Amino acid sequence: MGKAISDTVVIIPAYNEAGMVGEMVRDCLAAGFSRVVVVDDGSDDETARVAAGSGATVLTHALGLGAGGATQTGIEYALGLGDVKYFATIDADRQHRAGDLVGMRVQLVKNGDDIVIGSRFMEGGEVENIPALKKALLRAAIWFSNATSGTKFTDTHNGIRIFNRRVAETIDIEESGYQFCSEILDKIARNNYVYSEHPVRVTYTEYSKAKGQSILNAVNIGFDVLGRKIIGK
């Protein structure tokens, strides 16, 4: 077990993740993060009970809002705690490793960045068992997101990130669903956050493949990004 990191809150948005969320929470605690907040997005299963039993603080949405809505809830709750300096997000399905967040936090503090985003495609990053179609779509999404937001990321739809108070206070995620990943990039560009990337390892298991966003959803995300551009939001 690493040294306790109490200035950081790890936020895990979770919808019907009873199978994995407990392990994810324990992974965060084992990596040294003593404050883990699971936002149960109106799950039908035992997500909340499992997460609380594993040592997380659990917030429950009465209605499902989507991953973006749950992330924003976690951010607002953590802001209310007062003594939190850094805010991290990680997926509930165990495709990420909490250990990567430790390195990302060090990079954020050392560089004085506003936000550090995990990348599975940059040098040092790793991705295991990714389906070929998913990889192709992700590549397209990366190109598309960078082109529309004016940022230069090697990975754009990765749920592992860490940011400081300035970002937490101003990001105000409006997109409820998975489109919020693109929204975050837009806000990084618009609010001039200082950003960097950090290599992370992402593992696709049968569980995460079955749980993850469907490939068709990429089309929804694309249209939503364009829609936001047109409306100017």
Added chain:
Amino acid sequence: MRIVLQVVLIVAVVAMGGYFLANNHSRAQAWKKIAGSLFIACAIFAIMFPSIADVGASFLGLARGTDLILYGLILVMIYLVFSRSFAQKREQERIAKLVRKVAILEKKMEETTSVKKSNKHKKS
């Protein structure tokens, strides 16, 4: 026969239009009420004197009155679809804020009651 159809249509337009206008209380919707009233007036005229649509059509360079009405309907439909989807988006944002607030308040209440309980234990 035609007069019966006209009466039925006029009654339907007045009833539905009147219901819409009476149930839209927001002041910001005033222009919509004006547009709605105009629409009802035009509809009644067009039902009573169908040739009016032809006059309007030829004024706009269209062949037939039915074409004018069809194009008008398409415009109204597009407007309705868009305004509805924007309204829905706004509603979703409001719901998201409400759900978030409830979740956070619930947690805070839980925390304060558990603190009170542990204080009680300490006292006793």
